[in-house]
Amino acid sequence: MDSIKNLIVTLGENAKNAAKTLRCATTVAKNNTLINIASQIDQNRASIFKANNQDLVNGKNKGLETTLLDRLMLDEERLNGVIESLNQIINLPDPIGEITDLKYQPSGIQVGKMRVPLGVLGIIYESRPNVTIDAAALCLKSGNSVILRGGSEAIHSNYALYTCVRQGIKQAGLNENCAQLINTQNHEAVIELVKASDYVDAIIPRGGKGLVEAISNSAKTPVIKHLNGICHTYIDKDADKKKAISIAFNAKTRRYGVCNATETLLVHACAVSRILPKLIAQYLTKGVELRGCKETLKLSNKIIAATEKDWNTEYLDAILSIRIVNSMSEAIKHIDKHGSGHTESIVSENYTRSRRFITEVDSASVMINASTGFADGFEYGLGAEIGISTDKFHVRGPVGLEGLTSQKFIVLGDGHIRQ
């Protein structure tokens, strides 16, 4: 126990010292680091695959599920993807040092805000080894030093990739401790890390709900967390038929296992006969299981009766719950009660109601006439994301480079003193 605590203190001190130099690093030095990491990965494909193979063999021996083994697996194509993602982050503008709102005040001083890094971030993730590179790259580019803790099943793959990160940092002349990997699989390390508020400025868990909840409950530092995505699409009475069907169908069926998939469809009673039968037929043809309210059940005998539990469930599967409402207020009330604050979309041609919807719905993303599937850092032009935050505090929605930063006030005077 004590040795784990000492390990975290050492990593924490290293990270804090590294952060002091990284926060002043030039954009060129940070980009060079990422260029070097990409080239290290490219040059060390063989040893990365060897390490990955070791994880895969161990995983099979331990009886890991096929889906988990698939997440764990690295091949040429996936490594190319990792390098491509590095190139994208290199091409993003550096958020650090940006000065905004620089205005003269009555006293004569000029006051503005400068964007600065958060400091030291702890990233705790599960099986995908590519997160090692994604997370390190986003942290380094945003001037934050990072302590990484990957899943035990990916330990060799993560270490091989991490070696490329360290090498890349060293070659660029930055402090190697800007990125550190916790290489013990003792779970105590996670517990100590999330409590190390003297060293760590924020924790970002990347993984399932269980991981995020466990971390949030024991963390002493702020957690940029991403919990449920119970997203809603609301088809208003004035919805365009074609748009409504296309959006609602896409929002559920584009991909089932993603947090921005619509889990509940709300339909205004006046739009039902015009839109819902055709949409239901499309879902059923695609093999989506439908669970409906009492009114919905009348439309097809293939629809199962929804229970109260359905409205609170993130299926992450080919299942959709449908509820017919008598007003937009009823729809918003439903979202308020059952939604998770992730993403909701209204389909409507009505100006006043769509304006009301985006004002009144209190979610990280609120959309008009667009698929909830767009809730994503790349689609929002952030270039990359480290997660989608459903917290209101600090960052909300897709967390890109800017979401990993803070702002400070700067004041420019010329000998001004305050009366």
Next chain:
Amino acid sequence: MDSIKNLIVTLGENAKNAAKTLRCATTVAKNNTLINIASQIDQNRASIFKANNQDLVNGKNKGLETTLLDRLMLDEERLNGVIESLNQIINLPDPIGEITDLKYQPSGIQVGKMRVPLGVLGIIYESRPNVTIDAAALCLKSGNSVILRGGSEAIHSNYALYTCVRQGIKQAGLNENCAQLINTQNHEAVIELVKASDYVDAIIPRGGKGLVEAISNSAKTPVIKHLNGICHTYIDKDADKKKAISIAFNAKTRRYGVCNATETLLVHACAVSRILPKLIAQYLTKGVELRGCKETLKLSNKIIAATEKDWNTEYLDAILSIRIVNSMSEAIKHIDKHGSGHTESIVSENYTRSRRFITEVDSASVMINASTGFADGFEYGLGAEIGISTDKFHVRGPVGLEGLTSQKFIVLGDGHIRQ
């Protein structure tokens, strides 16, 4: 114990329900509320003074210190100040609903950010009863419902002012539970409030370091906290003599008991003979006790030798520590080690070094050629402040209306679906 817990749950549920309506309230409704509160205070001066007098009598009987009794006291002038502060908040633009960065993305959707309230705020404060009005007004204008908990010595004054708040909200047609006061003085109420993360989105403690630390340690929700202000003024080797003396003198002596007062003066060795003797004489004439490093001691026999403890102390008094450094790097290193991340200022005519100072110093406010005394919401043009945050997370520096809000993404499409 259980009854206190039930009380907090009830207040929390009320606040959460009120927040749902307040987040959609119009600017006019919110301003009318504040206008009504101001008029209620004006009309009920007699009963407010009566309640305040009861607190003062109880305080004297309990043997409260004179300074504490002074903080507690309300008179015509102070009530005018409270009303004036309400008028200032009324005149500030409404931060809620502001849409920024609305840009087209390659897919054709338009993505922007809309400013929204945080939700429910808990404000825990000490003896000054005017905080009841200030805090309520800032929360209401920023669309947040608020649970107030004042100091036990001000219980009658707070209740009298709170009555004006409730009346003002009611007259404006908003939900009265937008502002609630915890009227039991049982300390358990504070403990339950800071743990009520199901209802409260953030806690803002306003008071001494002891209060803030105690709350931060037990809070389950984010705390917008304001701890020490160990502020530094650094006189660079190229400092203008007149500016340096005027700024350093003002930064210490404008007011002693405030968090933005300079507690340590750092002076470049090359600037010492040109600037420091005159400055020391000014401080001594004003009655400031000076505690200096070994080099400083040579300049006057009235200077006491500083100990390591001095560099870490927020005096909040007519005391200043002085250290002579051989480079700006040494000054920044000193600030990194001993500063509290509140406010630091450089006095320099040198472009490169002042640019480096504002980039490298990692504090909530970093200044060039201006007194640290400017670190204040009013001086920064925020109109009002609820505190000065030394946290990096979410808000930093003076927390005004905007600091009490969050942003959400909004997406405007026209039937866009994601491939």
